[in-house]
Amino acid sequence: MIRPSDYSLRPGLGYNTKRPIRAVNALTMIRPYSPSDAMLKRMSHRALNPMLKRALFILFCLCLMLAPALAQEEAVTSPAAPTRPPATLTLQGDGFQVEQYFGPLVQGQVGLLRLVGDDISEAHALLRSREYTFYPASDGWYALIVADIDAQARAYTLSVIVQHADGQAATVEGQVTIESAGYIRQSFTVPADRAFLTEPEVERYEFARLGVYTDPQTPQMLWGENRFTLPIDSEINSAFGLYRILNQNSITRHTGWDQRAPVGTPVTAMADGVVVFADQLDIRGNYVLIDHGWGVYTGYAHFSQFNVEAGMSVQQGTIIGLSGNTGRSNGPHLHWEVIVQGEWIDGLEFVNMWLPSS
Numbered sequence: 589m590i591r592p593s594d595y596s597l598r599p600g601l602g603y604n605t606k607r608p609i610r611a612v613n614a615l616t617m618i619r620p621y622s623p624s625d626a627m628l629k630r631m632s633h634r635a636l637n638p639m640l641k642r643a644l645f646i647l648f649c650l651c652l653m654l655a656p657a658l659a660q661e662e663a664v665t666s667p668a669a670p671t672r673p674p675a676t677l678t679l680q681g682d683g684f685q686v687e688q689y690f691g692p693l694v695q696g697q698v699g700l701l702r703l704v705g706d707d708i709s710e711a712h713a714l715l716r717s718r719e720y721t722f723y724p725a726s727d728g729w730y731a732l733i734v735a736d737i738d739a740q741a742r743a744y745t746l747s748v749i750v751q752h753a754d755g756q757a758a759t760v761e762g763q764v765t766i767e768s769a770g771y772i773r774q775s776f777t778v779p780a781d782r783a784f785l786t787e788p789e790v791e792r793y794e795f796a797r798l799g800v801y802t803d804p805q806t807p808q809m810l811w812g813e814n815r816f817t818l819p820i821d822s823e824i825n826s827a828f829g830l831y832r833i834l835n836q837n838s839i840t841r842h843t844g845w846d847q848r849a850p851v852g853t854p855v856t857a858m859a860d861g862v863v864v865f866a867d868q869l870d871i872r873g874n875y876v877l878i879d880h881g882w883g884v885y886t887g888y889a890h891f892s893q894f895n896v897e898a899g900m901s902v903q904q905g906t907i908i909g910l911s912g913n914t915g916r917s918n919g920p921h922l923h924w925e926v927i928v929q930g931e932w933i934d935g936l937e938f939v940n941m942w943l944p945s946s
C-alpha cells in the first residue's frame with residue numbers, strides 16, 4: 589500500500605505514467621522515389637562493372653538475412669498485454685474452481701477472482717453481505733470484489749455461488765482478510781466564496797446524484813486490451829483515502845488522487861469506455877465520468893473545459909477535457925478517481941493491478 593510520503597518510490601508508477609505509444613509508419617513519411625532519366629541511364633546494368641554487381645548481390649543477400657531479424661525486433665518492442673500472474677489461492681468446488689489473485693486486501697483495494705469450470709451459466713461472489721457478479725471473458729469468468737475504504741479490518745467469509753446450465757447450483761467458501769490502510773488526517777482549506785461546499789448535505793446530495801450513474805454494471809468489458817493509465821503525466825500531490833478536515837469544521841474522505849495541473853492541461857481517458865456524464869457538480873466542479881464495463885468507472889474533476897459529452901465512446905488517451913479549478917477546489921489541479929461496484933477505491937492500486945483484457 590502506497591503511503592502519502594512515498595509516491596515517488598512506487599515501483600511501476602513510472603511505467604504507468606507514460607502515455608500510450610501510437611504506432612507511426614515511417615514509410616508513409618518518405619516521399620516516393622522518382623529517378624530522373626539521366627539517373628536511370630547511369631543505373632542501367634550495362635554501366636555496372638562485375639565487381640560492383642557482386643557487391644550489390646552480397647548486399648541484397650545481407651538484406652534478405654537481416655529482414656526477419658528486424659521484423660522480430662519490431663514484434664518484441666510492440667506493446668503487449670501482460671500475461672495473467674499466478675493465482676495466490678485456489679478454491680476447489682464441485683466441477684469448478686475459483687482462483688484468487690490477491691492476498692490480504694487493504695482498505696480501498698480491489699481483489700480479482702477467476703472462475704473456471706464446465707457448463708457455468710452464471711456465478712456470484714458474496715463478501716460482507718454484498719453480491720459481486722462474475723462476468724465471462726475468453727479465459728474464464730471474472731469478478732472484482734472490493735475492500736471498501738471503511739471496511740472493518742478483519743477476516744470475512746467469501747462465498748462463491750455457481751449456477752450450472754442444468755439448473756444445479758454449487759457453492760464454495762473461502763476467506764478474505766481486510767487490513768487497515770492507515771489513512772491519515774489532513775486539513776483542507778476551501779476558499780471563503782466556496783465555503784458553503786463544505787456542508788455535509790452538499791456531499792450527500794452529490795454522492796446520491798453520482799450513484800445514479802455509477803451503480804449500473806455494464807456486462808461487457810469495455811476497457812479493451814490495455815491496462816489503465818494515469819490521465820496526465822505529472823506529480824501526485826494528494827493521496828486517496830485521506831480524512832480531510834474542511835475549514836476546521838467538517839470531515840470528509842478524499843475519494844481519488846490529485847495531480848499537479850495548471851489550468852488548461854489536457855486530460856486523457858484512462859482506458860477505453862463510454863462517457864456517461866459530462867456536466868457540472870457542486871464539489872467535483874465540471875466532471876467527466878466514463879463507464880469501462882463490469883462496474884468500473886473513472887471520474888475526472890474540476891475541469892475548465894469539456895471535450896466530450898455523455899454518450900460518446902472514447903479510447904484510452906482520448907483528450908476528454910482540460911484541467912481547471914472548478915467546484916470545491918483550493919487551486920488548479922486534476923482530481924481523478926476510480927469507482928468499482930459503486931465504491932470509490934484506490935485508483936493507483938487499480939492502475940497497477942493485473943486485469944483481464946478483451
Ligand SMILES: [Zn+2]
Nearest residue numbers: 844845846923
Ligand atoms: Zn482530490
